[in-house]
Structure formats: structure tokens, C-alpha cells
Amino acid sequence: MPLIPIEDNFTDVIAKAQRGYGISDAELASRAEITAEDLAAVKGGEAKLPVLRRLARHLQLSPDALEILAKKTAYPRAPRRRRGRPRRRGPDPRHLRIRPNRRAGAPRLKPPSKETGAFFWLPAPCSPLPASMPLIPIEDNFTDVIAKAQRGYGISDAELASRAEITAEDLAAVKGGEAKLPVLRRLARHLQLSPDALEILAKKTAYPRAPVFPRGFAFFNTRHGDMTVNNYLVWDNKTREAAIVDTGSDAAELLEFVETHKLRVKHVLLTHAHEDHVAALPQILAATRADVWLHEREPANAVPGARRFTDNDYFHLGVIAIKCLPTWGHTPGQTTFYVQGLSWPLALCGDSLFSASVGGSPTHFREQVKNTRARIFSLPKDTVIGPGHGPITTLAHERKYNPFFAPDRFARPAGEDATPGGVDAETSSIGGKPARAVDLPKKPKAGKAGRTDVHAAAKPARGAKPDKKPSKSAKPG
Numbered sequence: 001m002p003l004i005p006i007e008d009n010f011t012d013v014i015a016k017a018q019r020g021y022g023i024s025d026a027e028l029a030s031r032a033e034i035t036a037e038d039l040a041a042v043k044g045g046e047a048k049l050p051v052l053r054r055l056a057r058h059l060q061l062s063p064d065a066l067e068i069l070a071k072k073t074a075y076p077r078a079p080r081r082r083r084g085r086p087r088r089r090g091p092d093p094r095h096l097r098i099r100p101n102r103r104a105g106a107p108r109l110k111p112p113s114k115e116t117g118a119f120f121w122l123p124a125p126c127s128p129l130p131a132s133m134p135l136i137p138i139e140d141n142f143t144d145v146i147a148k149a150q151r152g153y154g155i156s157d158a159e160l161a162s163r164a165e166i167t168a169e170d171l172a173a174v175k176g177g178e179a180k181l182p183v184l185r186r187l188a189r190h191l192q193l194s195p196d197a198l199e200i201l202a203k204k205t206a207y208p209r210a211p212v213f214p215r216g217f218a219f220f221n222t223r224h225g226d227m228t229v230n231n232y233l234v235w236d237n238k239t240r241e242a243a244i245v246d247t248g249s250d251a252a253e254l255l256e257f258v259e260t261h262k263l264r265v266k267h268v269l270l271t272h273a274h275e276d277h278v279a280a281l282p283q284i285l286a287a288t289r290a291d292v293w294l295h296e297r298e299p300a301n302a303v304p305g306a307r308r309f310t311d312n313d314y315f316h317l318g319v320i321a322i323k324c325l326p327t328w329g330h331t332p333g334q335t336t337f338y339v340q341g342l343s344w345p346l347a348l349c350g351d352s353l354f355s356a357s358v359g360g361s362p363t364h365f366r367e368q369v370k371n372t373r374a375r376i377f378s379l380p381k382d383t384v385i386g387p388g389h390g391p392i393t394t395l396a397h398e399r400k401y402n403p404f405f406a407p408d409r410f411a412r413p414a415g416e417d418a419t420p421g422g423v424d425a426e427t428s429s430i431g432g433k434p435a436r437a438v439d440l441p442k443k444p445k446a447g448k449a450g451r452t453d454v455h456a457a458a459k460p461a462r463g464a465k466p467d468k469k470p471s472k473s474a475k476p477g
Contacts, residue, residue, distance in 0.1 A: 003075075010052065010070040011045055017059040022223070031058045031137055047071070057135055135207075136221055136228065139390030140357035142184065142202040143177055145403050148358065149191040152365025163190045179203070192369075194406030201356050206401045208355050208393035210384050216320065216342045218257055219392060224249040224276040231277075232348050232386050234339055235263050236318025243267040243317055244284060245337055245348045246388065251280035255287050265290040267315055269322070271350025272331040273302035277388060295324070295333030309335075325375045327352040329368020330359040336376060347376055347395075348386040355385075355393040356402050369404060377405060 047070040053063040164186040179202040185195040235242035242263040296308040320341035339346040351359030
């Protein structure tokens with residue numbers, strides 16, 4: 001075997017991925033947080049390993065493999081047949097007993113044909129390969145989260161700086177993108193945000209890891225103007241009935257997936273009627289005969305010809321059930337589709353919830369946060385979240401890292417009392433002492449038989465004699 005040079009070096013790999021995913025140099029440098037000079041140096045052949053690893057994460061490449069390719073420390077070795085030993089010849093394969101291959105997804109051997117006596121390899125009946133989850137940048141950074149909360153709760157810059165006891169210059173610096181952590185933590189306490197989660201978001205030290213569905217679920221991400229938008233495909237593996245949740249801006253890849261896996265699209269379910277979520281609807285309707293569904297509270301002429309559903313309605317695809325949960329606020333009919341019957345519970349929530357953020361609403365932001373907390377955060381803890389923008393996440397991740405829902409969002413610094421200018425957590429109104437989960441009264445301990453031990457507080461101290469109960473025969477007076 002002659003030693004042939006590897007066809008592509010690390011610069012060719014980066015160029016192919018960048019060209020294939022349609023990412024410009026300026027956008028790639030912005031996502032990877034590197035300078036244009038570093039990007040030009042790497043594309044010119046300079047192996048700057050930290051820069052390479054940053055680029056790999058935003059081009060759906062393996063950072064370790066790209067680093068090894070740049071170092072040229074791996075070369076494939078093909079197996080060789082040992083010399084000096086004759087190859088062992090087995091019996092004629094046409095007379096072998098055919099045994100079923102027990103390995104899942106392996107090819108199966110068809111018995112020899114009577115006409116030709118030849119063998120044929122047939123693909124085993126198995127589900128399509130799971131769609132890989134691309135690494136998509138988190139939709140909102142810490143400045144977006146602060147701006148959404150400030151706008152949603154109607155707090156001006158001067159009022160916010162006065163409450164947080166910071167200068168106007170510090171507030172302007174933070175809103176301009178400078179991560180001043182003490183200032184961030186002060187702002188978080190007056191915007192119903194978690195100081196710890198907001199600090200983690202500013203440091204960019206947490207990224208959601210969602211499980212891969214082996215079957216029944218596919219995820220698509222398309223570009224719409226200066227942002228990207230997600231849409232989803234859910235299907236039953238036995239009946240091949242499918243439903244599309246939102247359309248994205250281009251459905252070419254989705255329709256190709258449907259045709260390849262021979263799916264029959266029954267429904268197009270829309271979380272809401274904003275342009276970026278319904279842009280590819282004509283393209284989908286031209287290729288399928290699916291029914292389009294939209295919540296009854298959405299505007300009448302938002303999607304012409306769409307059928308209407310209401311709160312808590314169900315759609316069924318074979319054994320899969322899809323429940324419509326009302327999480328309105330971003331729009332009047334914003335809906336989360338809760339999917340049961342797959343490997344994990346799945347909530348496709350549109351713009352109700354993002355990874356480490358929520359969708360904005362200038363008029364009904366309080367209601368949106370309240371509905372999202374009540375409808376989505378009451379789901380099972382292993383629920384996978386499919387947002388309208390940004391990466392797929394999990395409910396467990398958002399409970400810990402989302403500044404709007406992390407458990408310490410109403411915590412106050414030590415020694416600080418509630419002031420009339422504080423934000424009420426339960427009623428979402430300005431004024432009053434905030435309540436949080438850790439302040440709620442604890443449940444009484446259970447007794448030996450599992451019943452609530454209501455007499456625990458009345459038990460005498462150790463060594464003390466209990467009071468004698470009056471005799472049943474004793475008469476009053």
C-alpha cells in the first residue's frame with residue numbers, strides 16, 4: 001500500500017464546512033468570538049489551535065479531530081494479508097445454512113435464487129437514522145435578557161439604575177455588552193432574574209445537551225433574514241403518519257426528508273402566526289395535502305385557510321399524542337405542542353421559551369412568563385424543549401440556567417429588606433415582598449403509617465411526663 005497524502009488539510013475542511021453551511025467570514029468570526037486577523041491566519045494555513053477549536057464548534061466539526069488533522073498526527077492504516085500462508089478456502093456459500101442476523105439494523109441475506117444461484121444483500125427493516133443535533137448559537141445573550149425583562153416589566157433606565165443603586169454609566173456599559181458581574185447581579189435582583197444564571201450566561205459557560213431521538217423526530221434550522229428559525233417533524237414509525245410543527249423559511253430539506261423516509265404528512269401545526277414561522281407554508285402545501293392548524297385566538301387573517309384548534313386539544317399520529325398547551329403572551333394564541341409517545345417527552349414551544357431566555361412581548365410579558373412557568377415547567381423533568389430559535393434544550397437545563405426561571409431569581413442580598421419599589425413575584429406587579437419557593441412553608445412530616453403527623457408539635461420533650469388524659473367516667477364539674 002503506497003503512502004498517499006491525505007486529500008484535505010484543516011484549511012480545506014474549514015472552507016468546505018463554511019461554504020456548505022453558507023456562513024460568511026464576518027459572521028463566523030462573530031460567532032466564534034475571534035478577530036478577522038485570526039480567521040485569515042487560520043484560513044491561510046497557520047495552525048492556531050485555540051482558534052481552530054473555536055471555529056470547529058460553530059461549523060459542526062469535532063474540535064479534537066480538527067486539531068489532530070492540523071498536527072498531522074494520524075494516518076489511516078489499511079489491513080494487510082499475511083504472506084506465506086495460503087488463504088483458507090471455505091465451502092461453497094450456496095450450501096451454507098442461512099442464519100438470521102440478530103444485530104439490530106444489520107443487513108440480512110436472502111436465500112439463493114433458483115435461476116442464478118446468487119446471493120443478494122437486502123437492507124433490514126429498521127427506522128431511519130436519527131437526525132444529528134447541530135450546534136446552534138444560543139438565541140439571546142445577557143444584554144438581550146436584560147432588555148426583554150426591562151421592557152416587559154416597563155422599567156426605565158433611570159428607575160432601574162436607582163433601584164439597583166448603580167450609576168448610569170455602569171448600566172450603559174452593561175447594556176452595551178460589557179460583562180460587569182457585580183452590576184449584572186444587582187440588575188438581576190430588580191428584574192426578577194436569577195443572578196447566578198445571568199452570570200453564567202454572561203460567562204458563556206453553559207450550553208444545553210439534548211438527547212438524540214432514535215426515531216420519530218427530526219429537527220431543521222433555516223435562515224430567515226439576519227436570524228435562524230427552527231421547525232420540527234414528528235412521525236409515528238409504524239403508520240408513517242407525520243406532523244410538521246412550524247415551517248421555517250425554507251422547507252426543501254424537510255420535504256426531501258419526508259420523501260426519503262416515505263412519510264405521510266397529515267398536519268402542519270403552527271405555534272403562532274409570525275412571518276418567520278409560516279414563511280415556507282406555501283412550499284409545504286404544494287408538496288403535501290396536509291391540514292394547517294392555528295390557535296383560535298390568533299388573528300383571523302393571519303394564515304388564510306387554516307383550521308382552528310383550542311386549548312388542550314389533541315392530535316394523534318398512530319401511538320403518538322400531541323397536546324396543545326396554551327402559553328400565550330408572545331402572541332394571543334401562542335401554543336406549546338406537548339408530544340408523548342417518543343423516547344422522551346417533547347415540548348415544541350415556539351417563541352414561549354428559548355435556551356436561557358424567553359420570547360419577548362411588549363404588552364403581555366408578565367402573562368407569557370406566568371403561562372410558561374405554569375404550563376411548561378410543570379411537565380416531567382426529562383422533557384426535551386424544542387424552541388422556535390436557538391438550540392434544543394431540556395427542562396432540567398432550563399430550571400438551572402434560565403435567568404427567568406432559575407430558583408434564585410427572587411433572592412435578595414443578605415441584610416436587604418423588601419422595599420416598596422420591589423417586584424412582586426406572584427402577582428407580577430411592582431410593590432410588595434417577593435415570594436419564592438424556598439420561603440413557602442414546608443410540608444409536615446409523615447407518620448409511621450404514611451399519614452401526616454399532626455401531633456408532632458404536641459409531643460412532650462424527652463424525659464418529661466405526658467399530661468394525663470381525663471377518665472371516661474369523670475363527670476364535668
